[in-house]
Amino acid sequence: MGSTEFPQPLEFPQLLEFPQLLGDFHVHSTFSDDAVATLGENIAAAAARGLAELRLVDHVRQSTTWVPEFVAAVAAEAVPPGLIVHTGVEAKILDSAGTLDIPGDLVFGPGGIDTVLIADHQFPGTDGPWSPRATRERLDAGLSTGDAVDLLVGALVSAMARVPFAQLAHCFSILPKIGLSEDDLGDEHLAAWASAAADTGTIIEINEKWSCPGPRAIRAARAAGARLVASTDSHVASDVGRYDRVVALLREAQSS
Template sequence: MRYSVDGVPALLEVNPRFPGAMPLTIAAGVDMPALLLDLVLGRPVPSAVDFAELANVRFLEDVFLDPGGGARLRERRALGRSRRMTALLRGDFHVHSTFSDDARSTLTENIAAAHAAGLELLRLTDHVRASTTWVPEFLAAVAAESVPEGLTVLTGVEAKLLDVSGAVDAPAGLVVGAGGVGAVVIGDHQFPGTDGPWSPEATRARLAAGLSADDALDLLVTASIRAMERTPNAQLAHWFSILPKVGLSEEQLGDDRLLAWASAATATGTIVEVNEKWDCPGPAAVAALQSAGARIVASTDSHQAGDVGRYERVSAILDAAAVIRRPKGDQ
């Protein structure tokens, strides 16, 4: 099995000389050829089949079939989880520089820190508002940096979610993609209200005045989905960090809201961070994203170079999400 740079299974190679000797990875929701399933289960197969072909499959979920016994099955699952987690932690997709007014380290210092931490992917990300004019200078400065071999540097701008329509506080005419920033990193810094962003204090006041928790959570999830749908190259930053600020929690979201949110991330190609600084989204949300096939990345939300690529909370969240998704027989 070969893995992509994100640690996702990307290529299944069948060894014709040892049929059934290795577990076969089957993609959940993908119609694999019956021939391959027969092969791994040791059933008779036509002699005219060309076993030299490679099966390329987009994997949404790994299920390993192991006719030889449960121990090998569990080992393969654990190895797959370990590989994917290790790959995630070799990236930091949210690192601020002095282009942000609350950060202390330069682009050069952040790149050096990423290289020292052994990272392979780094997204340099700085705060913008609708009034921001320096994005071209930011892109030029990043392009002028010397990048060590083995490190890929990406760009992004962080803009806050504004309201239930999914609008974000980004400059008009922002170029995203070729010739522009690599991603719009959307932050839930305030609560997306019906008439604009609500501060945590204003949101708590509305909840105290009769806004139900369910209605508030519906507003947040609806705004999240609409933001993903209308924002090109979106990346969700520290999602659901707003909830404890307003007296709510991720545990109140429930399976249906998480499914709708995770499915939208998959459908729109939105990247979702597991954020070290804010310790979110939590294990249930991450498990929902993984089950839906969404792309997850790790981030520190670093504002100083010494924090780049250093993970503790992210690792714990990923471990807990793996337990949630693990088949009951393996727990």
């Protein structure tokens, strides 16, 4: 494991308040080109932190071919008692119809991955993914905030229907990148989003790195009966299971 610095054990009072902190459902390894932790380092860090669940996740595109290698590598890792390890691949939404950037031969279940993490890395446009800059240009040219939010929420709902029992990765992180915020989401948008998650069994992660979704969305998810989990979106093992922003979001959602 080298000189990896493992996180300190979880604090018991926080666990009593928020049991979600016992898991980290979005952790990257060297299978992603922007991460430095190995699968084994992430597992060891989760065990040292005292986590009960860990989801090992890496980025894919339609052209990705290494998913079977990833699945085999995870299966070959020794998992300490008391820790459950899940797998997943993270893929962006490609368009407003909810098309996902995943390989066509992706295998789920035994011998495959557990789930797909649906990510708003770019804006799901009507004709394909729009970069934040291209989306801002459209907003400046007359695309209304309401229409933009309709496209985003509609794409998320459609994507959840395409891959049941998926997970929403850092949902709504695209909004600040295009000059909007979660305040631009109406109550009806959040209700539709949360109901779709509950109906399809989609997990909603509260993401430490991007500090989203916010308190209103968390409350909507709870009201709809959707499952909420915590994630760090870590790219280095020492970040696994370390939560500050997630705790603040949960507390605000609880107190509002």
